[in-house]
Amino acid sequence: MTGLGATFDPADAVGGGGGSAARASALAGTRERWRMSLEGRALVLVTAILLSVGLAVLFSASALVAVAKDQPGHHYVLRQATGALVGIVAFAVLAKIDAERWRQLAWPLMLLSILLMIAVLFTGKVNGSRRHLFGGSLQPSEFAKFAILVWTPMLLAKKGEVVRRVGKGLMPFAVVIGTLSVLAILEPDYSVAMMFCLLTAVLLFVGGARIAHFVMFGALGLALVTFQLSQSSY
Template identity: 35%
Template sequence: MSGKIRGRPDFLLLFLTILLVGNGLIMIFSASSHMALIEHDNPWYYVMKQGVFALIGLFVMFTFMGIPFTWWKKAAPKLLLFSLLALILVLIGGVNINGARRWLVLGGFNFQPAEFTKLSIIVYLSAIISKKGERIREFRRGLLPILVMIVIILLLVIKQPDFGTMLILFFIAVAILLIGGIDLRHLVILSLGFIPIIIYFAFSKSYRLQRLTSFLNPMDSPQGSGYQLIQSLYALGHGGLTGVGIGQSVQKLFYLPEAHTDFIFAVVGEELGFVGTALLILMFFLFIWRGFTAAIRSYDPFGIMLGIGIIMMIFIQFLLNVGAVTGILPITGVPLPFTSYGGSSLVLCLASTGILLSISRDNNRRRQEATRNSTK
């Protein structure tokens, strides 16, 4: 009977997740209400759509929290196959928005297969590496088949094109391979092989090159490639220490492009100031700390890699988004987890958090059983 008892989840991690989602809904309404009123005659248009995805995501999160995380090891091949088919399908019949073919329309909503691929590749790599064990240190039998699959996925993603997601997938793969015990010599060879490819894709298109270099000196092109970053910095500067107040942002009034999506952090900075952005960053770091703690405490190598892969995914997205908005890193079009408008990203983050919570439940169950057995 004791083997069927599930431990308690990490309630701090759960609380932080709900707090981040709630904050995201508030900021999406604030950032999009004016635009939604003009474009759709309904100031609640975008936040209502995001609210639907939030409910779906929370349902998925609580469902996944109740599923033993080891189940995903068996599901890994099917998840990867679904991702591959979806990535191929989006190239054939996907919706073209702003020159990128990244979305499939399902029931009136846009679904982004590349978002789902982030989770499926984490599950797949964690499952296959934990299964291979020490063989992962062998290049031909251990590493090579994995590299082939990673390359195929990266090529399908960059074909959309989605350079930001390709970077995230690459860093996730490297992190999991490193944790899985890959030979460091192979990791160096892998990096030397992939980095030139990434550089090629970064410089192969003039618009992409402009986006990646404009952050160095946006004033060189204030009405062109530097415009978005300049408006973002204006928003952050206008916010000062405590902000201008919720709903009072000026930059969101069609000055700052993508104010409710990729650049929502700038609106947070303008309306809540340095204090608000610092609190948001603190929430993210607490979330990452709790998720990382749950992962490394797992009794299963698969659970360790799975949990750290999920945390790396969220951390890299957070880093790329905040770095781009503040002018520290190039603009890659990566949304802020839990906060930016976008149903696919929100559902992915909540589903992934559900798996983290399942890992934490298993950790607590095992500790409870160990304590019970030691007292007998």
């Protein structure tokens, strides 16, 4: 209960300072939750630099185009900056969600991304490919990248040292990420398919996978990509 800026906690009346102690503990926990490590700060700094450079390049490339269309020179960069602001807010919120909750969401996110990647194959082609849903407002491959970043660490943490084996270790990653990559190739979007594999490879390397397995899967993947590109008209 609150009144005139003061907060009344029944625990204070019953247990003396118990309520105050609980609030102090909760406040300390909140501060710890928002504390950022040196690595985290470095990552945020690098991301901010890339974002700033990207907006500057976009302004340089789009100002004359906007003026030619009777728009202010900052039209496109302002629209992009608005999206960046939404992304910053989403980053701040998602970064503080407990890791256990992400672990629970890992499989639902991955299954949903696979379903969306399948659904996009039944849409009409735009500029020779199928990449968007709902009138261009959703690109399933971008959602799939996020799913990979949540699902792969979850499975790595679960498998532990088993990840150094091929059968029970790397094969589940190869099957799931391979499925996403094949669906991306069918759109077709070869660069996204390779991005899926690159993201997974980086996470597997950090997770302790053996270098020899990287060489084996890399050689196989390179052969498949070379064959697929040789069948392409561009």
